[in-house]
Amino acid sequence: MNEIEVACAVIVRQGRILVALRGSQMEHAGLWEFPGGKVDANEAPEQALIRELKEELLITVKVDQPLTVVTHDYSNVRIRLIPFLATLVDGEPKPIEHEKIEWYHPDDLPVLPWTDADIPLVMEVVDLLG
Numbered sequence: 395m396n397e398i399e400v401a402c403a404v405i406v407r408q409g410r411i412l413v414a415l416r417g418s419q420m421e422h423a424g425l426w427e428f429p430g431g432k433v434d435a436n437e438a439p440e441q442a443l444i445r446e447l448k449e450e451l452l453i454t455v456k457v458d459q460p461l462t463v464v465t466h467d468y469s470n471v472r473i474r475l476i477p478f479l480a481t482l483v484d485g486e487p488k489p490i491e492h493e494k495i496e497w498y499h500p501d502d503l504p505v506l507p508w509t510d511a512d513i514p515l516v517m518e519v520v521d522l523l524g
């Protein structure tokens with residue numbers, strides 16, 4: 395199966411976490427995710443994350459500690475989801491590609507409809523920050 399690496403960010407501000415709803419034009423439309431995107435060849439996951447968050451939310455982040463990598467098989471692709479805690483250092487996020495974004499308290503995350511790969515990560519975030 396084709397395998398892709400996807401870096402994503404758990405951005406925490408004043409106890410709330412930035413989450414994004416995938417738009418109708420995207421795969422997994424109508425599901426929530428942590429913002430991020432595919433890691434290009436010869437790119438570090440941290441670099442990919444900084445690039446993707448500039449593109450899709452117009453923000454600059456500082457990448458902090460890595461969280462636990464999740465490997466998940468969708469029907470057509472295996473993804474390695476590579477999460478990091480991150481801090482917003484410049485800009486106010488705007489949903490350029492997403493349907494919308496929200497800041498949620500960690501304890502409110504588990505009830506959202508998430509992309510399948512994110513479920514273990516959501517649990518880790520609740521354990522760590524909830």
Ligand SMILES: Nc1nc2c([nH]c(=O)n2[C@H]2C[C@H](O)[C@@H](COP(=O)(O)OP(=O)(O)OP(=O)(O)O)O2)c(=O)[nH]1
Binds near residue numbers: 401427428433446511
């Ligand atoms: N960004 C992100 N993607 C996720 C998460 N969980 C999850 O299964 N995915 C999947 C959805 C997509 O199939 C893939 C990421 O691809 P994408 O389409 O968002 O990335 P991209 O912006 O680099 O895509 P593109 O420019 O090539 O279209 O990973 C998550 O929490 N964050």
